[in-house]
Amino acid sequence: MQSIQIQQYGGPEVLQRVAVAVPQPASGCVLVKMAYSGINFMDIHTRQGKYAQSRTYPVRLPCTLGMEGSGEVVAVGEGVTTLAVGDRVAWCIVWGSYAQYAVVPAWQAVKVPASLSLEMAAAAVFHGFTAHYLAHDVAQLKPGMTCLVHAASGGIGQLLIQLATRAGAQVFATTSTPDKVRVAEQRGASLAVLYEGGRFVDVIRQATQGRGVDVVFDSIGLVTLRDSFRATRNRGLVINYGNVSGSVRDLDPLELGESGSLFLTRPRLADHLRSAQEIGRRAKDIFAALIDGSLQIHIAARYTLDQVEDAHEALELRQMVGKPILVLE
Ligand SMILES: NC(=O)c1ccc[n+]([C@@H]2O[C@H](COP(=O)([O-])OP(=O)(O)OC[C@H]3O[C@@H](n4cnc5c(N)ncnc54)[C@H](OP(=O)(O)O)[C@@H]3O)[C@@H](O)[C@H]2O)c1
The missing domain is CATH 3.40.50.720 (NAD(P)-binding Rossmann-like Domain)
Incomplete structure (x- = not known):
């Protein structure tokens, strides 16, 4: 499969397209055939090495970049009971979404309702969950x-x-x-x-x-x-x-x-997505609001694996209005 990896930290030039074997799902994980990956500023911080010493977000090189996405479950690891082959899922804070397949811990993946597109689900998880915990849990807006x-x-x-x-x-x-x-x-x-x-x-x-x-x-x-x-x-x-x-x-x-x-x-998102229940609660709210139209996400631009460098440059140059998406299907 094709993936975008970094072998060293640095500018957009360290992004490399690499062919690797399709991974196997470990125990408790599922293998997902990727449809879309989100692209976000944290990918840039990761590429620059800002998480090299992080305890919350440990990154080890070489690393397949990307930490949010959506797709279809094509294999399940031992002990997985909540998801099955054929399920449409989305997740965030699991590295490896700039690739054609990704292994995702089952507890971190949520099922995508039939009425929501996989593209919108990929665009919604990382940024949607972040805005959700910031507005409701941290700020407690009223x-x-x-x-x-x-x-x-x-x-x-x-x-x-x-x-x-x-x-x-x-x-x-x-x-x-x-x-x-x-x-x-x-x-x-x-x-x-x-x-x-x-x-x-x-x-x-x-x-x-x-x-x-x-x-x-x-x-x-x-x-x-x-x-x-x-x-x-x-x-x-x-x-x-x-x-x-x-x-x-x-x-x-x-x-x-x-x-x-x-x-x-x-605050950090990882500390506000600590269980399948907490992830499910945020996903339910965000997905429902997208489906009933009370929440809008603007897809800023769509990129292929060969264009990831352009996406990073555009984000760093402040040219992006909304959410950039990597199309993998
Ligand atoms: N703590 C958490 O839980 C959490 C979770 C997710 C993301 N984040 C962080 O949130 C930040 C925003 O992420 P995002 O993906 O949503 O990005 P984004 O807001 O879509 O893009 C960054 C925006 O920041 C503004 N900006 C101001 N100074 C800038 C500079 N020197 N260089 C680049 N942009 C600058 C630009 O908007 P203007 O042109 O309007 O100024 C730019 O469009 C990142 O630092 C990310 O790591 C934190």
Whole structure:
């Protein structure tokens, strides 16, 4: 089978198309004939070596890239009782989805309802589950709350706006271009603005009568985190769930006090998908909302295995609006 591997960490040039044997499903796992893989920024962080020392996301070289996908079960390993050959499934946080076949632990795979396409399921799992736990478990958004979503036109950003709006919160959004501002507004942001080197804070403060928002969702990190503090209300919550611009490494906890006794958290998806029940609960919510049309995912672009390098470059150059997909069937 064909797969995309990295043998060393680095830029898009380290992505290699490699022919390998179709794997066998280990005990407790299923073998899936892949239909689609999602492409996301974490694949870029993985390729760059940012998880080389991670305990939550241990990556060992050589590694078949990609950590989310969908397809059809073609073989089951010993002890698997929840899935059978022919089932349509989707999953995330299992490496190896940039390939024609993948081995997936059965407890991490969810069945895809007949009325949902495998493409949409692949697009929904990683980003959908992330937006779900951030909005509902970490932020615990409720009617009357206010929040700010950075990188609002990105894969998770668009979903966060929609889930927050559905929960009854008022959503403010930031992004980098006027076109992306329009996308954030279309998804439901009541006010979307450009970052403008941190000047968005004044706009957000003004729009909240000087108070600041209850919650900030910050996936950008280094460039925005301290401005996120300034945009947050007294005793509010800053959720730094990504670091696309780099990590803040010089943060003194005193800064949180000086910013208004803020709460800062750096949560991870793996800690919010700890059992088949938890995965199933999030999948049920996200899939149902996609099927009834109350949640929309925009497929930003479709790529083949030969075009993965282009996909990574486009993500890094901030050209992607929505969710990029790798077509494998
Ligand atoms: N903690 C978790 O559980 C969790 C789970 C999933 C993903 N993540 C993290 O969330 C982040 C976003 O992932 P994603 O896949 O949804 O990506 P994405 O938001 O679709 O794409 C990244 C966006 O970030 C913005 N950006 C700002 N500064 C940037 C820079 N220096 N370089 C590149 N982009 C920049 C761009 O939007 P603008 O042009 O609008 O600024 C870009 O479109 C990643 O760090 C990922 O690892 C965390």
